[in-house]
Amino acid sequence: MQLDDDGEPVADLDSGAQIDKDAFYVVFDHAFGLPGQFVPAFKPLAIQTDEKHRARAASDAIYELLEIYFPAALQPGSDTLARLLVCVPFLIGKVMVARAIMAGPRPEQERPAEFRRSGQGGATGNPATDWLPPEDEAA
Incomplete structure (x- = not known):
C-alpha cells in the first residue's frame, strides 16, 4: 500500500488480493513468539527450530481453512485476522491451564x-x- 505524506492511502487495495501462505506463516510464527516477548516464562511457546516443519504444516492448514470459510481474514489489513490473532494467545493460555490441571496432584494427594x-x-x-x-x- 502506498501512502501520501499525510499517511493516507494513495491507491486502493486490490479487493481480490489476499496474503499468500508465506506471509501468513510469518504472522503465524510471530503470534506464537509474541507472549514470550512480554513474559519470559512464555518464551517456550514460540515455534522452536525442531517444530518449524510441523508449524508450517499447521499454518498452511489454517490458511486453507480460512480460504474456504473466512476468506476476508486473508485480506491485507483484515479485521478478521486481527481478531483471530487476539484469540490465539488467550487459547494458548487456556490450554496451558488445562494441561497444568491434568498434570496436577491426584485426588488422593489432594485430600x-x-x-x-x-x-x-x-x-x-x-x-x-x-x-x-x-x-x-x-x-
Missing part, C-alpha cells in the same frame, strides 16, 4: 491427611475412607 486412608483397610467408621479398598487390594 487432607485426616481424610486419607488410615491404613487399616476395611470399615473404619470414617465415611471419607470407608469407600477405599483394603490396602492389599489397592495395588
